[in-house]
Amino acid sequence: MNKARTGPWTRVPEQRGRRFVVTGATSGIGLETARRLASVGAEVVLAVRDEAKGEAVAATMAGAVEVRRLDVADLSSVRDFAAGVGPVDVLVNNAGVMGVPYARTVDGFETQIATNHLGHFALANLLLPRLTDRVVVVGSASHRSGDLDVDDLGWERRGYRAYAAYAASKLANLLFLAELQRRLTAAGSTLRATGAHPGYTATAIQAGTGNRAFTRLSGVGNRLLGMPAWRGALPTLYAATMDVAGNSYLGPHRARELNGWPTMVGRSRTASDPDLARLLWTRSESLTGVSFPL
Template identity: 65%
Template sequence: MAKADHWVADLPQTGRRFVVTGGSGGLGLETARVLAANGADVVLAVRNVAKGAAAAATLTGSVEVRRLDVADLSSVREFAAEIGPVDVLINNAGVLAVPYALTVDGFETQLATNHLGHFALANLMLPQISDRVVAISSDSHRLAKLDLTDLNWERRPYKGFTAYTTSKLANLLFTAELQRRLTQTGSTLRSVAAHPGSTATSITGNTGNGFKTWVGSWGHKIAGMSVEKGALSSLYAATMDIPGNSFIGPDGFKEMSGWPTGVARSRDAVDPDLAKGLWERSEELTGVRFPLPVAPTE
């Protein structure tokens, strides 16, 4: 894959419809802003509709606000049932290193928000998607070790950042297994992933630890990129002609900053057995299954 040196988001998208989860701020809002400015019809899928409406008012172009709480499977099902045809789903919403808590469905918050909700959303929407699913991961996935027997942190001492890295590894395993299944069925849909490097957003603001929040916020501001540049990886993954299971990130030092390009991932992130195992556990937990018939393997 060619490096997108000095790539600028000049992306004619007229006639194409995008759903951006977590679109009321940060990378999601910037992604939506560029897409709408280039002619796309953009749906901001947000938990707080009032905040989403205020964000949408700052954008130019065709923008719609719809309620979606990816940490609540009933909300996910309702949204998927009503959304209609979509070209691209960008699974962007996320939380980082939050204190331990359970969602209404009984799942650990980061697992639910960053992985399970988006897993369910993508599978429920898949028959209505015409182009691709984009998962927003993180380079911190390299630090994760996924325990399929304890996804909910019921046996292990909970560590907020470790749970975050695990959820970001889950995003890449989801991307790989979804692409495998799409290819096996002969579908032309693509499953791809991206990460924004070190980008200054408000995602570090809910750790429950003032020092960690301060370090995360200022670290990104000092060593990282603006939201405008950080969103380029997401935009590249969502609009460029790239192969399925691509992983897009910044091309600079340790992928902290730079222009979007294809990047590597950890050994665990390309483990097909781990990807299949996570998929099966995710189906069990959410009650949502891959909606297309999967051809038998030879």
């Protein structure tokens, strides 16, 4: 088994004959993940909200790249995508939003929990019968400050705080990762769930919050501290292509996991709570109407 190591890992192994779905693949980590996978022979499905933007991005990539519409914040779109995409080896749940103002999706969910967790929860479970290898969950070091109220995922009983909601949604990602792997193992499946986070990577997500002060501050931080997107995508690529165990979680190796090369990293005690993970799973099934199929 190839183990993640602290060092300059950049050589993604050849993926010829394998089919990947990457959500949110028109910018940032998702774009660089898809581009690199296509460059090593993979067939890559760009799962994107804006098909025109997806086609423009696909035209810049070498290899077998297909564009399909997917809005993970819309469960009808998730179901349509899952019904039509066909066999898949690896699903990379990458799409996300961060720190956005309070809003509800077409399904009535708070935007961040819907986009970052519920839509991907539904997508993964719908695709499991057609997957041959793994689900990759893209998380964030921000999960460590997350406080998840399973009975109030939509912030209906609490005062909404944009960054607290983001951290909670990323905590949900890690709980989903652990519970998905537990269920796969219990079902005797050879599929696996792995996770990764990009550390501090300079992408457009920091400018999408609607908070001008945060956008300005993030712009400075991106210039001074942020890794380029191709570097930030490496933990995801490692989690998607290397022989790591289920429930592995990768991130940058340097202090506070802000930057560096892919290595195994830890997670908060809350993110490792099996009871909370089961509660979140049950609640997610109830909200999405999608259950574990194996």
